[in-house]
Amino acid sequence: VKHLVEIGSLKRADIEALLLAAKTLEDYPQRARERLAGKLVLTMFFEPSTRTRLSFESAALRLGARVLGFSDPASTSTNKGESLEDTVRMAMSYADLLIIRHPEAGSAQRAAAVSKVPVVNAGDGSNEHPSQTLLDLFAMYKHRGSLDGVRVALVGDLAHGRTAHSLVRALTLFTDVELTLVTPPTLELPEKYMQYALDSGVKVHSCIDVQDALPKSDFVYMTRIQKERFKSADFVLGDAYRLDAKKLASASPSLRILHPLPRIDEIAEDVDATPFAAYFEQAAGGVPIRQAILNALLVPMLVG
Numbered sequence: 324v325k326h327l328v329e330i331g332s333l334k335r336a337d338i339e340a341l342l343l344a345a346k347t348l349e350d351y352p353q354r355a356r357e358r359l360a361g362k363l364v365l366t367m368f369f370e371p372s373t374r375t376r377l378s379f380e381s382a383a384l385r386l387g388a389r390v391l392g393f394s395d396p397a398s399t400s401t402n403k404g405e406s407l408e409d410t411v412r413m414a415m416s417y418a419d420l421l422i423i424r425h426p427e428a429g430s431a432q433r434a435a436a437v438s439k440v441p442v443v444n445a446g447d448g449s450n451e452h453p454s455q456t457l458l459d460l461f462a463m464y465k466h467r468g469s470l471d472g473v474r475v476a477l478v479g480d481l482a483h484g485r486t487a488h489s490l491v492r493a494l495t496l497f498t499d500v501e502l503t504l505v506t507p508p509t510l511e512l513p514e515k516y517m518q519y520a521l522d523s524g525v526k527v528h529s530c531i532d533v534q535d536a537l538p539k540s541d542f543v544y545m546t547r548i549q550k551e552r553f554k555s556a557d558f559v560l561g562d563a564y565r566l567d568a569k570k571l572a573s574a575s576p577s578l579r580i581l582h583p584l585p586r587i588d589e590i591a592e593d594v595d596a597t598p599f600a601a602y603f604e605q606a607a608g609g610v611p612i613r614q615a616i617l618n619a620l621l622v623p624m625l626v627g
């Protein structure tokens with residue numbers, strides 16, 4: 324059984340195949356119809372979500388699959404103390420694929436270890452969020468054509484941001500990539516991901532203020548403080564990690580701002596109307612990307 328637990332399980336060719344499949348499904352939505360007819364997809368969300376759950380559900384429904392699930396763990400037996408493994412052992416007999424979001428790092432791997440049907444990690448604590456990364460790459464690929472030579476600034480909470488972790492790992496598969504890290508001193512990218520980047524030849528820079536990263540970047544990947552994942556819940560993000568239209572005044576016309584969303588205040592609303600804002604379009608790519616993922620896991624011969 325194939326799972327999508329961490330981005331590191333994919334090779335460059337797998338990622339490229341998924342991006343191409345997503346582009347085809349976006350351009351020819353009628354090709355999605357009935358492809359997964361008769362399949363059942365189960366969404367198990369132990370943590371809040373808007374985009375990830377709804378875009379997975381939309382993707383599944385548009386492929387002709389049916390969807391069941393929960394988004395409020397308080398209403399499940401987890402609340403009575405049931406282990407994740409036991410919940411999965413039962414859930415796998417109810418559906419053909421499980422999409423799981425859970426607050427503990429490593430939970431998706433634990434689920435995959437006991438599941439006889441594909442498991443998709445929709446975010447496990449501060450660890451990884453591989454489907455988000457595929458949609459981040461999709462946005463970059465559509466804007467720029469190639470991921471080789473891409474220059475990405477990663478801004479904000481890179482310590483706890485699982486989307487940043489998976490993105491760094493994915494970018495190590497491409498050539499001549501440059502990363503510029505812009506983080507508060509206590510929220511730096513964990514050593515493990517820094518090592519993946521360096522070992523694969525990614526050039527890593529850092530900047531004190533996001534403004535200084537703009538001329539060195541094709542994409543600025545903004546993130547919010549993951550306040551639910553660490554003690555200092557009242558951490559205040561400094562201006563150096565925030566963007567507004569004024570900071571972007573002299574940016575290159577081809578620069579694009581990405582954000583996994585939800586945004587809090589790290590991107591001022593006056594950026595939305597500028598040509599740099601690509602985050603809502605990025606989020607819209609979530610449906611075709613997730614269609615491509617479901618398709619690849621449930622109709623294996625289409626993976627190639």
Ligand code: NCD
Nearest residue numbers: 374375446486547583584585
């Ligand atoms: C992200 C997540 O859940 O990690 N959201 C998402 O899925 N688009 C980012 C975040 O919550 O900050």
